[in-house]
Amino acid sequence: MTIAVKFFASLREQVGKADITLDSQTVSSVSDVWKLASGGQPMPANTLMAVNMDYVDAMHTVTEGDEVAFFPPVTGG
Amino acid sequence: MTIAVKFFASLREQVGKADITLDSQTVSSVSDVWKLASGGQPMPANTLMAVNMDYVDAMHTVTEGDEVAFFPPVTGG
Amino acid sequence: MRWPFSHRSLGVEVSVEIREQGFDPYREVSDYQQTVLDAAGKYGATAVFIGSMRDINEGDAVQAMTLEHYPGMTERYLEKISKEAGQRWDIIDSLIIHRVGDLHPEDPIVLVAVWSAHRAAAFDASRFLMEELKSRAPFWKKEVLSTGSRWVEKNT
Amino acid sequence: MRWPFSHRSLGVEVSVEIREQGFDPYREVSDYQQTVLDAAGKYGATAVFIGSMRDINEGDAVQAMTLEHYPGMTERYLEKISKEAGQRWDIIDSLIIHRVGDLHPEDPIVLVAVWSAHRAAAFDASRFLMEELKSRAPFWKKEVLSTGSRWVEKNT
Numbered sequence: 007m008t009i010a011v012k013f014f015a016s017l018r019e020q021v022g023k024a025d026i027t028l029d030s031q032t033v034s035s036v037s038d039v040w041k042l043a044s045g046g047q048p049m050p051a052n053t054l055m056a057v058n059m060d061y062v063d064a065m066h067t068v069t070e071g072d073e074v075a076f077f078p079p080v081t082g083g
Numbered sequence: 084m085t086i087a088v089k090f091f092a093s094l095r096e097q098v099g100k101a102d103i104t105l106d107s108q109t110v111s112s113v114s115d116v117w118k119l120a121s122g123g124q125p126m127p128a129n130t131l132m133a134v135n136m137d138y139v140d141a142m143h144t145v146t147e148g149d150e151v152a153f154f155p156p157v158t159g160g
Numbered sequence: 161m162r163w164p165f166s167h168r169s170l171g172v173e174v175s176v177e178i179r180e181q182g183f184d185p186y187r188e189v190s191d192y193q194q195t196v197l198d199a200a201g202k203y204g205a206t207a208v209f210i211g212s213m214r215d216i217n218e219g220d221a222v223q224a225m226t227l228e229h230y231p232g233m234t235e236r237y238l239e240k241i242s243k244e245a246g247q248r249w250d251i252i253d254s255l256i257i258h259r260v261g262d263l264h265p266e267d268p269i270v271l272v273a274v275w276s277a278h279r280a281a282a283f284d285a286s287r288f289l290m291e292e293l294k295s296r297a298p299f300w301k302k303e304v305l306s307t308g309s310r311w312v313e314k315n316t
Numbered sequence: 317m318r319w320p321f322s323h324r325s326l327g328v329e330v331s332v333e334i335r336e337q338g339f340d341p342y343r344e345v346s347d348y349q350q351t352v353l354d355a356a357g358k359y360g361a362t363a364v365f366i367g368s369m370r371d372i373n374e375g376d377a378v379q380a381m382t383l384e385h386y387p388g389m390t391e392r393y394l395e396k397i398s399k400e401a402g403q404r405w406d407i408i409d410s411l412i413i414h415r416v417g418d419l420h421p422e423d424p425i426v427l428v429a430v431w432s433a434h435r436a437a438a439f440d441a442s443r444f445l446m447e448e449l450k451s452r453a454p455f456w457k458k459e460v461l462s463t464g465s466r467w468v469e470k471n472t
Contacts, residue, residue, distance in 0.1 A: 014454065015384050054454075056386075056389060056454075059386075059388055059393075075386060077386065079469070079471065080450075080454050080455055080456060080471065081467075082390075082425075082471075083367050083426050083449050083450040091300060093311040133230075133298075136230070136237075154230065155311070155313075156315065157294075157296060157297060157298050158299065158313070159229070159258065159270070159299025159315075160211050160294035160297070160299070160315070186342035186343070187342070189342055190343075201372075201422050202370065203368065204368055205366070207365050208363070208366070209361070209362070209438070209439070210362040212362065213357075213360070214359070215357035215358070266356045277370065282365070283365070283439075283442075290439075316434065
């Protein structure tokens with residue numbers, strides 16, 4: 007299963023990656039995606055997650071071709 | 084006692100006067116001013132009153148040189 | 161004087177103006193910000209409200225409108241509510257411009273602008289100013305319809 | 317396309333745009349009103365909010381700022397809240413423009429404008445859009461101070 011992963015802002019700097027494409031048969035949830043993509047780092051408590059640009063929680067199931075994003079609390083406006 | 088009286092908008096048209104200067108020793112309240120200035124017409128229930136450009140009620144006491152205004156509910160903005 | 165009723169030395173700045181000619185509200189706010197307001201970099205929030213003339217009211221097509229006011233009391237009242245807004249909220253400056261005279265549909269009637277460091281004060285104060293202006297400032301509208309003219313009685 | 321994320325055929329009109337260059341919010345609203353909005357004489361109320369960069373944050377002088385965003389999701393989210401505002405309030409049109417990239421103090425960050433027949437809807441919807449935008453739209457600010465740079469963590 008191919009999953010496109012994106013990290014933004016402070017989380018991008020912390021993880022040290024902006025974009026990564028996973029190709030794994032073992033990931034099923036967003037939480038699994040984080041573990042694999044971040045290299046096993048603990049997820050900061052306030053991390054926000056989106057799948058295909060919609061907000062989800064860590065238990066959300068991912069499917070082939072999904073774009074999964076991780077980012078800190080937003081500060082626009 | 085000299086009192087300057089002003090009528091605005093629909094009240095001006097109804098009373099038929101825009102400005103009138105009273106010189107009377109018998110007026111003591113805004114209500115008295117209305118009676119004399121309007122020629123005894125009944126005051127519409129929703130009439131607003133101001134003395135020297137501050138809102139007052141009909142019982143407000145007038146003094147020499149006051150400017151008394153009568154007008155309908157406001158409709159600006 | 162461009163801002164005849166401006167009081168720019170009383171703590172909170174307020175400016176109010178009655179305008180007998182048409183005005184472009186966006187140009188006014190922009191000019192005010194650049195030439196009068198001395199707070200660049202201090203405000204993070206600007207809330208602007210513009211009331212403009214509609215071509216329909218209470219179901220009838222409106223061709224024109226005359227806005228009458230009580231000269232002196234209008235300015236006094238607009239200053240009063242501007243200062244009150246400055247006491248109630250942490251704002252940097254406010255500007256009110258209100259048209260009088262003959263208007264046509266689409267013409268701007270009123271402009272209210274409030275500058276503050278953070279958005280809550282600007283939102284709250286601008287709305288307060290509009291509500292107070294509409295409920296108490298001595299302006300009156302007379303509409304011209306195809307069938308004649310009428311005083312506006314409801315100010316919703 | 318000037319308004320790349322405009323959806324002007326879905327009932328309530330909404331336009332959202334991410335801007336990589338500086339913009340003049342008053343000129344934008346004025347231009348939009350004259351060239352895009354097809355409702356002259358129909359709206360009696362326009363509520364505009366502008367968020368601009370302050371030269372101080374949390375007590376520290378700020379020299380510059382970089383605004384990062386999640387391309388695609390930001391537009392999607394701004395459209396979503398614009399349509400939601402159109403469902404909740406009786407509005408005619410709305411416009412959101414948000415800066416990304418490098419900014420300096422005084423630069424406009426965000427513009428929200430709402431047009432409606434009567435003022436309550438414009439006031440309510442513009443505030444709703446700003447609150448939703450600030451709480452959920454995927455933008456992030458990084459400030460440059462004299463001592464280095466830092467991500468903004470609180471969005472009050």
